[in-house]
Amino acid sequence: MVDFHNVSMSYSKKSPLALRNVSFHxxxxxxxxxxxxxxxxxxxxxxxxxxxxxxxSGEIVVGGTSLTRIKQRAIPYVRRNIGMVFQDFRLIETKNxxxxxxxxxxxxxxxxxxxxxxxxxxxxxxGLRQKAAMRPxxxxxxxxxxxxxxxxxxxxxxxxLADEPTGNLDPDTSEQIMAVLKEINREGTTVMICTxxxxxxxxxxxxxxxxxxxVVIRDEERAGYAYCxxxxxxxxxx
Ligand code: ADP
Ligand code: MG
Numbered sequence: 001m002v003d004f005h006n007v008s009m010s011y012s013k014k015s016p017l018a019l020r021n022v023s024f025h026x027x028x029x030x031x032x033x034x035x036x037x038x039x040x041x042x043x044x045x046x047x048x049x050x051x052x053x054x055x056x057s058g059e060i061v062v063g064g065t066s067l068t069r070i071k072q073r074a075i076p077y078v079r080r081n082i083g084m085v086f087q088d089f090r091l092i093e094t095k096n097x098x099x100x101x102x103x104x105x106x107x108x109x110x111x112x113x114x115x116x117x118x119x120x121x122x123x124x125x126x127g128l129r130q131k132a133a134m135r136p137x138x139x140x141x142x143x144x145x146x147x148x149x150x151x152x153x154x155x156x157x158x159x160x161l162a163d164e165p166t167g168n169l170d171p172d173t174s175e176q177i178m179a180v181l182k183e184i185n186r187e188g189t190t191v192m193i194c195t196x197x198x199x200x201x202x203x204x205x206x207x208x209x210x211x212x213x214x215v216v217i218r219d220e221e222r223a224g225y226a227y228c229x230x231x232x233x234x235x236x237x238x
Contacts, residue, residue, distance in 0.1 A: 007058035036211040042194035083152030087167035142173035198225040
């Protein structure tokens, strides 16, 4: 589903590398956390996958399409297979819940009929069927994020990318959002979540790819946020 092969990237000639020789592979159907402190390079991974930025070297393949030398006009087709969720929800305030989700279908040319059938289904998936007529400003943060998730999955993307989806939410709400994302994954969507939320990662016990200063320092199944390493003096550190 996703392949990073020796990917290096810097935002400008003068900037240091935001990612350095990053390699990992995510299979179709996986649920993966990309973790690391602020500035470690998590969002850069997301921006490369969504073709917002381009790698300087190495190769990225998403759903069988190589992003190296991808043509501008091919980018919308790559993005069609990717649902995106962000920390700040990015909903349209003048549209209600239904319309926010429907908008993502209108953009790709879906018919009224398809929209009226599909939007209630995804609103049920995220538990917001009853709030379809409400505006984002009338919803809690957790509910707004569930609208954003509904919008991200309404066109049945193969990959769901979430960049700090619980960054603005309290721990209980964060856990609910994770449950929704896990359910979407159970139904077959590959899910990649960037986060620095220790507790969530520890509770979920999923694959963890840890980035530090642009370098992948750990890639571990059923892992927690913290890890042990032996320092040169032979002392166990956590
Ligand atoms: P994270 O999401 O883990 O906080 P980022 O991927 O946003 O990290 O950033 C990785 C590095 O790239 C940081 O050093 C950051 O300052 C730098 N960076 C991010 N975005 C830009 C940008 N638009 N221009 C220049 N440097 C950037
Ligand atoms: Mg970030």
